[in-house]
Amino acid sequence: MSLKKKLAMGIATGALAVSMIGGGTYAYFNDVEVNNSSFAAGTLDINVTGGDAANAIIDVKNIKPGDTMTRNFTLNNIGSLDVSKVFLTSKYTVTDANGNNAGADFGEHIKVKFIVNKDKKTEVVHETTLKDLSKSDVVDRDLLGWILGGEPDGLKAKTSDSLTVKFEFVDNGKDQNVFQGDSLQLEWTFDAKQTAGTAK
Structure with missing residues (x-):
């Protein structure tokens, strides 16, 4: 075999070896694992139940100066998250x-007194008109802030x-005839706020 053929054969063999080595870099052990995670938000949901018609806190007619009307209502946290504050908008x-x-x-x-029962006694925790x-x-x-000084x-x-x-229709000892026959429609909005975020 001539020197040229020997050189050509050597080059071809070397090229084949290099291509096999290069091709071998794509062959390796492999393991793939897929992990599915999720985030689900909780619900912040309160409702208010009262004692009068249609679940109103109060529904009263024919009041006169000096009349008082006492009603109970309940804040129900029916959601999955704790509530830190409940703001009342009137x-x-x-x-x-x-x-x-x-x-x-x-x-x-119209005077309004918010009252809680404490050790079988009643205590006015907030008073206003x-x-x-x-x-x-x-x-x-903040209604929760009023209950026993906050929770x-x-x-x-x-x-x-x-x-x-x-509720009290205050008798101020003066002529209040201007209110005869008048009516007042009251709307209370209860706005629940979440507690602070925590590490999960």
């Missing part, structure tokens, strides 16, 4: 039956807290 509209209120506000004459309650800053309207654990999921509210 709004009302007055229907002036005779058009003679002359700027007098019926809501200013409908007018003032409807214009208070939100930080002053560090808030309202746990699937638990309830009960409150008593006493």
Whole structure:
């Protein structure tokens, strides 16, 4: 065999060896595992049950100065998350039956007392008028903050807290005839806030 053929044969053999080595780099042991994770958000859900018609906290007619009306209502945490605060927003509209209120506000004459039962005694934890309650800053309207001076654990999921509210049509000892026949529609909105986030 000539030297040229020997060289050509050697080069071809070397090229084949290199290609086999290069091809071998793609052959290796392998193991693949797929892990599926998930995030599910909890629910923040409260409802309020009252004692009057249609589950209203209060529904009363024919009131006069000096009348008081005591009603119970319950905050129910029916969600899966704990609640840290429940803010109360109060709004009302007055229907002036005779058009003679002359700027007098019926809501200013309705006193509201929030009461809790403590060791078989009742304790007023917050007192205001409908007018003032409807214009208070939100930080002053945390119902859970009023109950026994606040609850560090808030309202746990699937638990309830009960409150008593006493309304009074205040008799101010003056002529209140302008309110005869008037009506007041009260809307309370309960806004539940979550507790702080935790490590899971």
